[in-house]
Amino acid sequence: MNSIIWLVAIPLLGALLCTVFPRLANRIGWMFAAGNMLAALLVMHTVSQEGAFHYVIGGWSQGLGIALFADSLTALMVVMSAIIALAVSIYSTAYFTDTKKQAFYWPLWLLLLTALNALFVSADLFNLYVTLELLGLAAAALTAMGGSKEALSAAIRYLLIGLIGSLTFLAGVVLVYTAYGTLDIAVLTQQFQNNKVSWAIATLMTLGLMIKAALLPMHFWLPPAHANAPAPVSAVLSALVVKAAIYLMLRLWPDIFYPLANIGISYVLGGLGAAAIMWGSYQALRAQRIKLLAAYSTVAQVGYLFLGLSLIIVLPDGELRHAVMVGVVLLALTHAFAKAALFLAAGVIMQRGGHDRISDLDGTAQTLPVTTFTLALACVALIGLPPSGAFLGKWQLLTVLLHEGLWFWIIVVLSGSLLSAAYAFRLLGHAFGKKNIPHKRLAIGLEELPALVLSLIATLVLAFASAPVAKFIQPLSGVSQ
């Protein structure tokens, strides 16, 4: 039962130690990332044995203290972020050479990891606001470490939009406390009725989380932030930080806002998701740099997840809703691993080649064969070609859409995949381009290994994951009642 506390305590302890001993920050950092990995596996094990469990901090009852809650969805998300965190930590030991930058990178990075874990396990609305704030602050500070002027202005815009997002979320939390007198999610799930106040609460919280997840109308802060941040930071921003807001939507809508579910909401969210898919893929096609391409593809993938979410909201409990849930989880997991691999590979190219402009990428296959192989695998996973988890996710989504006869969404999903295939092959075409200089193969093991492992997970491991994930995720609505 205490394993849930280690999830927050280990990265926080690591952050404190890295602050006090800046010269050892490199070693302390990735060791605590490994420790976090163990804690995540422990939580996964506890959940698989005993199912979802509550843990009230300080032992206070009746919604006074803060409760932590871990169910199958939390366990999957926590293990996903632990694996990516470990890979990114190993990569950043090689990426950051200047000790002054390391001294501040590692504490901020571990604080971001603490915020992520605290957000995944928390079951108290105001606590979610504090974790969202810590996440946004640490991410903005890390983006600003990119050093260039664009990184600074991107970090400022990211911080301000993030603040507006969490303030809107806080407005929803304040209304919840006014109307229901409690902040605990489990208590709220029983008390929530379908009246005008609950509609105001749901809209405020959803608006706040949409801003945080960079859904279409509020996505303009994401591409500059993710493109100008240092490579390991943008890997984490795209793979994990954006997922936190989507995880909260998955946590809030099926549980608390279940009485409010109606067709209108799903069309709004689905429509925005579809628009995000189209707009993100179109911009990715026109991107000049790998990191910008990856950032816009994140905007598109957020669209897929919101499309799946809109289905989960409106479908009645049962087989169909469970299938969509599994599809959304698979899509989220694969996108996280593939996007992290893509950004880390772009980081290697940036450091070795000095730039990441797509048009001048020819010769990368000769000089950096492993990185190009990682790029290819990541693109396979992003498009959703068969050996990857995304294929299974989209397959689940499409079967449910077919069953429901929602033709418009099917066209959107398919054309989205087509567009992502277009920008992926454009990238790979340049990377495999011939260059007449005699190629010298660079073998840099430590830097390229994490990216390779992540892309292999995205394509091969997750390809066989649909059955175990389906079994592991209990039917959603039955979880917290």
Next chain:
Amino acid sequence: MENIAWSAFDVLLIAATLSLAWASLTTEHLRRAVIFFIAFGLLLSLIWLRLKAPDVALAEAAIGAGLTGALLLAAVADHQKPINKKPDQKFSLADFVANTFLNLLFIAFAIVFGAAYTFALNEVNDSRLTDIVFQHLPGTGVTNPVTGVLLDFRAYDTMLELAVLLAAALGVMAIGKTRRDFVKPGDMERGLSQWLIPTLIILSLYLLWAGANAPGGAFQAAALLAAAGVVMRLTGYVDGGLPQGIWLRVLLVSGVGGFLLVSLIMMFAGRIYFDYPESWAGSLILLIESMATISIAATLVVAYLCGQPDTWFGGQQKENKHAD
């Protein structure tokens, strides 16, 4: 007669606050906007007093108006040109339509939010969590309910909030070094500071001690201590009275560290996380509170320095060069 006078006072107070907020966000000179914002912060702490929230009034006056104001004033010190009106401001229809549409949108948002708020108010009987807090308060060893909630019932929240503060301080230091160009302190400031700083420190200790049973506590005490640091910074001590090298780093970390260690010790002793034993609950809270006070004060001063102190990596503090 009694509550009519109070309602009149309320309307006056609200009108003053709203007009200050309006002034702060719409004047063209940025420096004037910051000064209006500081006045708005002070009026806000008056409102907190009216709503019977003395702890929050202390924190608002010290952190919300004081430190935030000092920080913003330092930031806008070198802003000359009026920001709002661009010289070639010709009337463009598109802007006008966009602005009115946005205004209407936000007015509608306010009306919906207000309606939801008034409906929500009479949904629940007034007590919400009050009775449960007072029922469990004796178990926390403190009599001030706000300190009880902050450091015992929701101590996990406060730990994460200190982590937010630490993240902000690290982010501020990661960006660059503190600025060194300073006006040489005349005898006026030195005279004042030699007298003012000890008073601030004593007041801060009083607030920390009073926090257990009267309005006060870690954040208010830390804000006063940070005010002493700001006064030192303004009177020539470039590093604002912060310790050197590793001691500064340990100090910054001791707030969150105190929370984490105590909570983990409770867990090792077989109790639930953050569950203080009845007998030493009061003294445990005081221990955490005092570590948090010094740590928050140091973090607030670092945030005010707007950069990395010279001695962060352990070097000697360079002689502070005064620009006249």
Next chain:
Amino acid sequence: MINLIALCLILFGLFFFIAGSIGILRLPDIHSRLHALTKADNLGLGFLALGLILLSGDIFIAAKLLLAWLLVIASSAASAQLIAQRARRRERDVWKI
């Protein structure tokens, strides 16, 4: 009886506050405004504190009120000096912001 005296003191203090505010609005240049502000407000606060001390009747609260008054006097006097020095230096350089 005590309340009556306290009420008069407080009203007297308010009168000084109003005088200070009118001083700021009406007086021409920065120096005379500073003069009006610091003098009138400090005196007004003094009377206010005295009135409240009579009302409170508790020695600790009285001591705190006096301490508050002293702090306000010290800080407003120092800041008035600083603002005046800066205004003097600005006029000497005849450099308008």
Next chain:
Amino acid sequence: MLIDQILYGLCGIVLFTFGLRIAFSPVHFLRRLLAINVAGAGLFLLLLSVAYRGFDQAPDAVPHALVLTGIVVAFSATALAVALARQLQNRDKENE
């Protein structure tokens, strides 16, 4: 449900909406930061007017702790934003 609660609550809502309205309009970055602080203050005012339970009754302590946490979080966000802005200004000054 007291008249004071409604009065101060609506004042908080007006501050929150006005802050957001300015935060979304294209103004200088520091003014947008002020707008966000004003919006946050509006929300805290709303929270504390919910906690207010009459002149002679003890108020609800939980919102007070939440607002204290909110004030410190708002300050740290402002401190980071100001530090970023000043560094950006130095960069502009350098290559001007």
